Ligand SMILES: Nc1ncnc2c1ncn2[C@@H]1O[C@H](COP(=O)(O)OP(=O)(O)OP(=O)(O)O)[C@@H](O)[C@H]1O
């Protein structure tokens with residue numbers, strides 16, 4: 001018999017610990033990989049036509065969290081893995097094994113298991129992310145987002161995982177070098193002092209008339225490991241609840257934005273008489289599609305590459321504004337709502353020179369949405385004095401056009417009307433459907449709401465995916481923690497049974513212990529998350545109450561679900577132990 | 579010539595009631611082939627003393643010399659190799675590995691030393707029959723009794739025929755008959771291979787087989803009786819009833 005035979009037997013004996021280590025690594029890595037495959041996908045992150053920038057910017061936070069989680073969790077799972085084997089190596093040291101042999105063995109073990117975990121994680125992650133994109137495409141019907149093989153998420157995952165694992169194994173593997181052998185021999189039996197929190201809890205529970213000395217003795221074990229676990233699980237649950245709150249807020253803001261950015265039910269423009277259609281024709285189209293036009297008006301404008309120009313008197317008259325712009329002056333108008341949650345460039349232009357060498361000075365700026373957005377408009381809006389505007393409109397280098405603003409009796413029923421109108425315009429213009437969409441599309445409230453609806457479904461799916469991953473990981477974290485101490489609990493329970501404790505009592509001890517293992521972090525996260533949601537949503541959208549209610553709902557749901565399943569969970573543990 | 583020598587050995591623990599001086603400037607020597615028993619009340623520091631001598635726990639201060647080597651001047655590797663070749667250890671709580679069966683547990687010192695199969699087989703045969711566990715060899719650690727575990731621990735300590743045996747309560751879990759067997763075995767070993775033995779014990783019978791009995795109390799040796807003295811057995815009895 002050689003030492004390698006012995007090593008094999010030891011690995012066989014500790015297989016469950018290897019499995020635990022493997023699974024822990026697998027989970028955190030899959031979690032991270034899933035995010036990596038989203039945030040490295042340019043279609044997803046930079047394509048504002050398909051994915052609302054609000055959604056892509058909300059991927060960043062959980063991605064960072066999952067990376068942080070990986071970096072924190074790997075050393076932790078390795079430490080648990082090692083601590084299970086310290087006494088064994090202590091004995092081998094007594095019998096004359098050299099420390100460097102032990103360290104080499106342990107590092108090799110760790111590296112091999114970590115390597116397999118990485119390969120498995122990449123495989124599972126690939127499948128999960130393919131499912132993710134598959135669902136977006138076929139479940140939500142959002143075109144333009146495809147899963148395709150991309151090396152970047154693999155590179156990032158391998159890099160982060162590799163660096164963390166190597167650093168962990170190198171640093172912690174040497175933990176066998178330094179402690180006294182006597183210390184290692186005592187490892188599994190070392191008593192830990194109770195922390196302040198536990199003492200306090202004990203006193204509180206004694207105050208309620210029942211002393212729970214034995215129950216608390218189960219909780220004192222591995223205090224350090226558990227406090228790390230608690231912190232991480234609070235971290236994740238808080239992320240979950242905050243995400244739910246944010247999701248609710250953002251979701252609502254999609255609809256609010258649709259309302260704000262579409263003051264008119266229908267808007268289209270003509271430029272140099274292209275895209276022109278007679279009023280009579282529009283009204284007939286409306287009638288034939290069973291909608292009534294309650295308001296029909298138009299507004300002249302001019303534009304060049306960067307600016308839309310509007311005459312001040314028309315704007316004042318039509319939208320009830322009170323702008324005063326003298327000759328030689330202009331006003332910057334930003335057609336945004338600052339509570340929409342997006343960031344906008346609000347730096348005003350101070351000085352422009354028109355084609356006819358007319359110099360204009362800015363008199364300031366205003367932020368206000370007057371009418372819907374449309375592809376015919378340039379990015380910036382300037383309001384000029386009427387005289388200046390007239391002069392400018394005469395210049396052939398500026399495109400002059402008209403905006404048609406329509407209100408309907410029931411915009412929700414305007415789908416057919418809009419389609420017909422679009423089609424008629426396209427026929428008049430004699431362009432392809434694509435060009436019509438790019439240059440002369442009709443803007444409408446209906447379309448805005450439809451887009452909001454798609455974005456909302458998309459957001460809910462993406463967030464649920466992330467929330468699911470986080471919830472699952474935090475459960476795994478606690479569950480594996482409990483599994484890891486099965487042997488010890490078994491011994492204590494056995495001793496207690498010998499002292500005359502009944503099976504029923506043992507079960508109640510386990511239930512009590514599991515309550516403390518699962519529930520406190522949910523309660524803490526619940527409170528922390530409420531504060532975070534309030535701060536984030538208040539700043540971005542003023543939708544904090546909705547967010548808090550949603551967060552509270554989900555927090556309460558997780559709490560109740562966990563509380564209810566503890567009995568079954570404890571029953572399973574009980575069966576495993578006895 | 580001393581195989582083992584300790585001077586001014588100190589070890590203290592920080593406890594909630596203050597500093598506990600378990601070993602307080604302890605001095606000790608042991609000759610080649612000598613058998614020394616250390617007795618003393620529970621908690622007097624016998625295990626601590628033993629662990630310090632064989633280098634698995636570090637004393638706060640003091641010098642330990644094993645053969646010609648000063649312990650604190652040896653590297654960890656040297657000490658490991660030294661333990662592998664020359665030490666046999668029996669722990670109070672046995673320290674057997676649950677992941678291995680009894681045969682493998684006993685063979686560990688030879689395996690670590692890279693000895694071949696034939697030698698492993700021969701040595702195993704010899705010690706197993708000496709302590710009477712031939713029939714148990716393929717069982718797991720959890721399947722045997724306390725006394726049987728003790729015998730496995732003894733077999734593991736003797737299998738590589740070490741020069742020094744450190745034994746912490748080697749007969750604590752054995753009945754009279756087994757105790758006699760173990761003592762006979764240990765005596766035979768020390769005669770055959772000139773093994774030196776340092777034995778911590780509560781057992782009068784075991785102590786009376788030793789060449790010297792030391793009483794450890796309040797951090798130091800407070801009594802010593804040699805076999806050459808008159809009324810050795812009687813004096814040991816009085817010493818141990820303290
Ligand atoms: N890690 C430790 N921390 C604090 N005190 C310790 C520690 N280890 C041992 N002690 C204390 O040191 C004293 C000596 O312990 P030791 O195990 O050497 O006693 P012993 O003589 O072997 O007792 P026994 O005969 O019961 O085995 C005891 O009082 C014990 O409480």
Ligand SMILES: [Mg+2]
Pocket residue numbers: 624625626670746
């Ligand atoms: Mg002892």
